Amino acid sequence: MTDSPDLIEISMLEALGDIAADEWDACAAPETADGGRPRDPFTTHRFLSALERSGSVGRGTGWTPRHLVARKDGRVMAVMPLYAKSHSQGEYIFDHGWADALERAGGDYYPKLQSAVPFTPATGRRFLTRPGDEAAGLSALTQALVRVASDNALSSAHITFCTEAEAIAGEAMGLLRRTTQQYHWLNRGYPDFQAFLDDLSSRKRKAIRKERERAQAFGGTIRALTGDEIEPAHWDAFWAFYQDTGSRKWGRPYLTRAAFAEFHATLRDDILMVLAERDGRPVAGALNFIGRDTLYGRYWGCTEDHPFLHFECCYYRAIDWALAQGLSRVEAGAQGEHKLARGYLPVATHSLHWIAEPAFRKAVARYLDAERSATDDEIEVLTAYGPFRRGGPADRPDETD
Incomplete structure (x- = not known):
């Protein structure tokens, strides 16, 4: 498909092996150009390819690769790890209640689209763009994601454990924003x-x-x-x-x-x-x-x-x-209030959601508004009852942000 105003061509990959590692990583980990580590190892070509080559995702797993690639003038400018899902396992931002509600109303929640790193509740970019193409790449990938879901009569599309900046930008484009929480240790x-x-x-x-x-x-x-x-x-x-x-x-x-x-x-x-x-x-x-x-x-x-x-x-x-x-940080995975006593403080995590059915979308939006408020309150309370002495990290700005 082609986005004619910006001459951006969108294609879909059924295997990460269909794109060169250097093309993918130029978007997923451009910071490695200096020879250092990737900021996020989980969106690199080698990590996602390892999941595919090992059979951890793919046929029979409920995680079917459908990665998006945006090209401009033949050059890869943005990519998105994307999967067609036949269940909600291995995601860690739970939508089982949404699936039950839609199916009780006579709809089909599955299959759905999921932009995520399978089995990995770690925050990172999901709109993977080359430096300088951030705004255009995010816009192109968002439009393509919604178009693919709509053209295939899918119930929904989800972008989980994205960055806060992506969540804010996605919400401005009409996606529903969700806030959940994890426990991280901050240096x-x-x-x-x-x-x-x-x-x-x-x-x-x-x-x-x-x-x-x-x-x-x-x-x-x-x-x-x-x-x-x-x-x-x-x-x-x-x-x-x-x-x-x-x-x-x-x-x-x-x-x-x-x-x-x-x-x-x-x-x-x-x-x-x-x-x-x-x-x-x-x-x-x-x-x-x-x-x-x-x-x-x-x-x-x-x-x-x-x-x-x-x-x-x-x-x-x-x-x-x-x-x-x-x-600067240790992310200890999903859930676990026992982490609080060991110096891991609650932090917000973010996701974006597109719901096809209008009435169901409104219901989910109302739920997310209430959930965000409850999550913000919970983070505030838990932080106040954390293990740090007065004047410790809970009372100081996060210098790592």
């Missing part, structure tokens, strides 16, 4: 973990020290591995951890075993694996992805239960590593 210029602890109330500081002491007394050692330090045997162990967690949380794991092989082959320099080992074998682990300024906690699992080992591997070791690398 306020701490030189080390002790400086972070000094920002906490005395009671919370003592509680974290005791948790770390008990966790580290599990009878083994804890190692943080990245790059070539991660060996194939470590992935074998982590697959066992992941299967255990997946079977309890989701019924079956979202990722295939082949996904971890793909991660090792193409992404290990962007991965931090924290392994707890006892008697020479891994018994628990946490998997993180490394961005330019942010460490993203993604998966945890274990074959042995030890007190507070989860908190040590997932939260405290992540903070340790982020501090050592000078990172």
